[in-house]
Amino acid sequence: MPEISSDLLARLADLLGPQGFTTDPADIEPWLTDWRGRYRGSSPALLSPASVDQVAAIVKQAAEARVPLVPQGGNTGTVAGATPPADGSALLVSLRRMNRIRAISADDNAVIAEAGVILSNLHDAATAIGRRFPLSLAAKGSATIGGLVSTNAGGTQVLRFGTMRNLLLGIEAVLPDGSIFHGLETLRKDNRGYDLRQLLAGAEGTLGIVTAASLRLVPRPAARAVGWVGLPDPQAALSLLRRLEEVTSEAVESFELVPARALDLVLANIPGTRAPLQGRHAWNALIEVTGAEGGADPAALLETALGAAIDHGLVEDATIAASEAQAEALWALRESISEAERIDGASAKHDIAVPVTAMPAFLIEEERAVEAAFPGCRIIAFGHLGDGNIHFNILPPTGADRSAWMTEKGPDVSAFVHDRVAARGGSLSAEHGIGQAKLAEFVRLADPVRLATMTAIKQAIDPLGLMNPGKLLPLASRAPTP
């Protein structure tokens, strides 16, 4: 890999101006470590373009000099997909200054947002015109649209509205040769060949830099009902979900599974939380149902459905929030699980998917299998049951030195879990992506045909291998010294 020349840096400084270019280590430092703090990179400069033309100019200059680029948004990803290589061979490109909402329309149910728009700002902009953008996740205060598109982000509303991919109408991106792909049309239907938008979505910056996206908006619900139920097992949870979907015409927006052990951790580690139900239940679910202006009251619907479920033995106990404050308190229990785990100490985390109907058996059988293979370990498996996506986290045995255990046993535990997921036709990355953190496991378990096809596409679009090298695919940058 060639050194990054002072000549190139000078040209980029000139192009971007003082607001858009820095080599000051203090400015760069906060962006060199991934969100989980497990990877650390290095870069001689941080580039912060303010327009798509500046991005295109950066990419052209870098391509000429054969210098790799690492695009970055809010840096909230969990697989180190936006962390530059440690050898300082790449330039870091922040999209955070490109934070304009270029257009928003209630009639069109669409918004065009630049890559650096923060998710919660997009939520606010939609609310201001009587619409909403139906994708949310814990990092919404810093995650950006470009990163959310590039990682095909999920979250807690996927059940009804799908992942970022499903909300994507168009994309503007700078391709590896510095050309601009203009694809921001807010068309609902467009059958002019290969869907390049969907190819760039979830590509983790390896095929180009997403600079803006047009996204679907949806009507705001007139009312919501939030409930918490205690359940005997995951199968009962899934049966309840399917019943609720029939009764509400799919207006179930969230159905989050929470095992007793996760709730225990939250109640123990997060101040101000309290148990939502009187008894302790092996499994719990947080449910949100919304209602339209002309439709039935979602709280009444939920109450009737849960009453029937209790009569049928599906549900052991249930409560429905009587106020927005109570609803928020129930949501806080779910959203505090990761923080409660962090306070508890290190664990081996997995973001897995299997077909929805296979998940209840997976949870029961694989918990047993892991406990048998790694005696003393405890499982905390929680999350998006209706999407077939569970965060399947494994805690070291009580009393173990957790850091040491993670170093010694973590990789074996993860390989064990991933093998079991693969055997059930599942995915070792449901929503977090591959990045650096899952690359080795992805390659180990990938279908060779899938991997070969992905590699052929990467090499066709980025023949020099300069776009976010070392992420998603096991390709080093192939750029010869110019």
Added chain:
Amino acid sequence: MPEISSDLLARLADLLGPQGFTTDPADIEPWLTDWRGRYRGSSPALLSPASVDQVAAIVKQAAEARVPLVPQGGNTGTVAGATPPADGSALLVSLRRMNRIRAISADDNAVIAEAGVILSNLHDAATAIGRRFPLSLAAKGSATIGGLVSTNAGGTQVLRFGTMRNLLLGIEAVLPDGSIFHGLETLRKDNRGYDLRQLLAGAEGTLGIVTAASLRLVPRPAARAVGWVGLPDPQAALSLLRRLEEVTSEAVESFELVPARALDLVLANIPGTRAPLQGRHAWNALIEVTGAEGGADPAALLETALGAAIDHGLVEDATIAASEAQAEALWALRESISEAERIDGASAKHDIAVPVTAMPAFLIEEERAVEAAFPGCRIIAFGHLGDGNIHFNILPPTGADRSAWMTEKGPDVSAFVHDRVAARGGSLSAEHGIGQAKLAEFVRLADPVRLATMTAIKQAIDPLGLMNPGKLLPLASRAPTP
């Protein structure tokens, strides 16, 4: 292009057996002409594999012999995407024998269907387990899943559920080198890199042959309400649609715009039809709203909403079907437009999309522009207003020899329409695809960056150019004589 050797044909006959191989011109003849009868191809043999392994073997043999393949399903496409080249240089591969539903699950809300499954059979299979597959179109009695996926089909339920792309969970396909892409997992979330499913969907068979797909199912509605309204203009129609979506929480499944001239043609040319409203209205809309078991009655919702719309002057008159028979009669008016046009005579047809909010002005302004540029022409513009997708058809002047007019003026008229669509950021193919019929216009108006990227992908995945050559991209097969 090399001759197709008798040696290759003998090996394929051996591989496929008498049920799967024919060179009898009488067997091949029905599949050599496109649905609209405008293109005619030729092929020395029709191959009808019964399994993905047979498809893989065909592709391998053809690749070795450098012989192009043209995959075909129900042959109901409108852009001649499944019609072989006229010089007989390619083999026709029918997927119609691969017609098994491999798995279907109400709990998973998913079905795995082979490429040759006919859409209406899929509808029936979903109904049998209390679910539905929410994509429908006029050709449902012969269109197949493989073709619907490969063309990213639309239809009359896109408003709520999206096109085929949005309903696609997984794909099995044979790639140009004969390898099998196994991607049928019915996962709701899977972030393992580039979305190859979405790349194969809508690729019109140019990147491989789709052999099976896993697809989303949704709950069946408990009730539906079908209405017909008379409207002063398209803007009133769009305002009404947005209001209905708010009131029903997006349970508006269809909103089809029908101008007076289209209704006139139907009433004149289709026996047994009668006007749904008393007066003649410049514009009409057919509306379908569904309701869930626990929700409000959709007919009552629709009645209230239409009453308010009449009070506000948005709607001139309205009727709501009081029975399934009346509902079917209203739908028959909409679904007979193409047939009524066919009886009326040749016209220049366009399948265009613009952003939804731009469509009302487009309809008014472009009708005027076309009539000014081509005096005496009449416009029939109908279809999926809520998707921003209208079938914008131009009839020759009254009394003109329509065939002669089409030959003389048709290309100019179409170029004129496509230019106007492009100027508004629209698409010249909203749902029909490119195939052969729109290839020249697509290339003329395509963004060069988009075209170059598509070409790079095509060449990376199909370096010999053997998959459905001459469709979608202006690439001849590049295969040298082996």
